[in-house]
Amino acid sequence: MSYPVWHPFTNMGEFLEDPLILTKGEGINLYDEQGNCYLDLNACLWSLSLGYGREDIIEAMMDQAKKIACLPLFGRSHQAAVDYAEKLLGYLNGDFSKIFYTSGGSEAIETALKISRAYHCVTGNPQKTQVGHFSNSYHGVSLGALSIMGIPSIRKNVGPVPTDSFEIPMSYDISQENWEDYVEKIEQCILAQDVKTVAAIVIEPVIAAGGIIPIPSQLIRRLKQFCITHNILLILDEIVTGYGRTGYLFAYQEIGIVPDLITVAKAITSGYAPLGGVLVTAKIADLFMTGDVTLNHGFTHGGHPIACAAASKTLDILHSEGILNHIQDNTDYFSQQMQTLDDEFEIVEQVKGCGYMYGVKLVDQHDAANLAPFARKYGLLFRRPAENNVIPVVPPLVSTRQDIDNIVTRLRTIITEYLLAI
Ligand SMILES: Cc1ncc(COP(=O)(O)O)c(C=O)c1O
Numbered sequence: 001m002s003y004p005v006w007h008p009f010t011n012m013g014e015f016l017e018d019p020l021i022l023t024k025g026e027g028i029n030l031y032d033e034q035g036n037c038y039l040d041l042n043a044c045l046w047s048l049s050l051g052y053g054r055e056d057i058i059e060a061m062m063d064q065a066k067k068i069a070c071l072p073l074f075g076r077s078h079q080a081a082v083d084y085a086e087k088l089l090g091y092l093n094g095d096f097s098k099i100f101y102t103s104g105g106s107e108a109i110e111t112a113l114k115i116s117r118a119y120h121c122v123t124g125n126p127q128k129t130q131v132g133h134f135s136n137s138y139h140g141v142s143l144g145a146l147s148i149m150g151i152p153s154i155r156k157n158v159g160p161v162p163t164d165s166f167e168i169p170m171s172y173d174i175s176q177e178n179w180e181d182y183v184e185k186i187e188q189c190i191l192a193q194d195v196k197t198v199a200a201i202v203i204e205p206v207i208a209a210g211g212i213i214p215i216p217s218q219l220i221r222r223l224k225q226f227c228i229t230h231n232i233l234l235i236l237d238e239i240v241t242g243y244g245r246t247g248y249l250f251a252y253q254e255i256g257i258v259p260d261l262i263t264v265a266k267a268i269t270s271g272y273a274p275l276g277g278v279l280v281t282a283k284i285a286d287l288f289m290t291g292d293v294t295l296n297h298g299f300t301h302g303g304h305p306i307a308c309a310a311a312s313k314t315l316d317i318l319h320s321e322g323i324l325n326h327i328q329d330n331t332d333y334f335s336q337q338m339q340t341l342d343d344e345f346e347i348v349e350q351v352k353g354c355g356y357m358y359g360v361k362l363v364d365q366h367d368a369a370n371l372a373p374f375a376r377k378y379g380l381l382f383r384r385p386a387e388n389n390v391i392p393v394v395p396p397l398v399s400t401r402q403d404i405d406n407i408v409t410r411l412r413t414i415i416t417e418y419l420l421a422i
Contacts, residue, residue, distance in 0.1 A: 025052030041382040047271030064309035080308035097282035101303030105265035106140025108276035134170035136210030205251035211388025212359030246355035273307035359390035
C-alpha cells in the first residue's frame with residue numbers, strides 16, 4: 001500500500017523521499033526504527049515540556065480513563081475538569097475567574113474571538129467585531145484563526161477569511177531599546193480602524209512560529225492601557241509561552257498586566273493529550289453566569305477528562321520539581337551559549353529569545369531550512385518557522401545545562417559542515 005497519511009504543513013514529495021517515522025520517546029530524546037536518536041528543537045511544536053515516558057503523567061491519565069474516559073462538558077461536568085480549573089486558577093492570584101476548555105490552540109483562539117464579540121454584544125456594543133493582530137504572528141489555522149494570521153504564506157490558496165480583522169505592523173527588529181519607536185505606529189494603526197468597531201487585539205508575548213521575537217513588556221503594558229481607554233479587549237496568546245516556557249507559569253505574570261483573555265494549549269498537558277482553553281477574567285465571565293445569556297459555543301472534546309488529568313499532573317510537576325526556577329536559573333546561561341553562535345559565525349545575523357526559547361537568525365543568503373538535513377545527521381530535528389530565517393532552539397523545559405551545551409556544540413558542527421558543503 002502506498003503511504004496512507006497526508007501530513008500537516010508538509011511538502012509530501014520531500015517527505016516521501018525519506019520518511020522519518022519515530023517509534024520511541026525517552027526523556028528529551030526520540031528514536032527512529034533503526035534506533036537513531038534525535039532531539040526535536042521545536043519540543044513537539046512547543047508542547048513537550050516535561051519529556052517522554054513520565055510514568056506519573058501516564059498513570060494519572062490511566063486512572064482517569066478507568067474512572068470516566070469521555071464526557072463532553074455540554075450541560076454537565078466531570079471532576080477532572082473542575083479539579084484542574086480550581087488548581088490552575090488558584091495559582092493565578094484571582095486574576096482569572098474561569099477557564100473555557102477546548103481541545104487545542106486554534107480552538108482556543110476561535111473561542112477567544114467569539115467571547116470577545118459576545119462580550120461587546122452583551123454590553124451594548126454589537127458593532128465591535130474587528131480584531132487586530134500583529135504581522136509575523138501565528139494563532140492557528142482554522143478559518144477564524146486564519147483571519148488573524150500574520151504570516152501571509154499560510155493564507156495562500158485559501159481565499160477570503162471570515163472574521164473582520166486588520167494587521168498591525170510588528171518587526172523582527174523590535175527590542176528593549178527601540179520599542180518606543182513602534183508604539184505610535186501601533187496606536188495609529190488601531191485608531192485608523194475606527195475604534196468603535198474594534199472588539200479585541202491579540203498578541204503573542206513572544207512571537208513563536210513567526211521567528212522567536214520577544215515583545216518588550218513595556219509595549220504590552222502600553223497596549224493594555226490603550227485597550228482600556230478604547231474599550232477593546234486584550235487577548236494574550238500564551239499557547240506557546242504558557243506553562244513555563246519563559247520561566248513564569250504565564251508570561252503575563254512577568255509583564256505585569258492582566259489581559260482580558262488568555263489562550264492556552266500545547267504544554268498544558270506537556271503534550272501528553274490534546275487540550276486547550278481560554279482563561280477569562282471575571283469582568284467578562286460574570287456576564288455569562290447569570291442564566292440570562294448562554295454562549296452557544298463548544299467542542300465535543302474540549303476539557304476531555306483524560307487530558308484534564310494529564311494537565312493536572314503537569315501542573316503539579318511544574319511546581320513540585322521546581323521547573324520554573326530551573327528555567328529562571330538557566331536563562332542567562334542558555335542565552336550566553338546561544339550568543340556564542342552569533343559571535344562565531346558570519347552567517348548568523350542575530351540570536352534572539354528568552355527563557356527556553358531561542359531563534360538563530362541566518363543572513364538571507366542562507367536559508368535555515370537548508371541546514372535541516374545536516375541537523376538530522378547530527379540528531380537534531382527542527383522546522384524553520386514560517387516567517388524569518390530562523391533555526392528554532394526550543395528544547396523541553398527539563399533540559400539541563402549539559403543538554404544545552406550538547407545542543408550548542410551540535411549546532412556549531414552543523415553550521416560548520418553546512419558551510420563546507422556549499
Ligand atoms: C501562538 C500560537 N497560537 C495558536 C496556535 C495554534 O495551535 P494549534 O496548532 O494547537 O491549533 C499555535 C500553534 O503553533 C501557536 O504557536
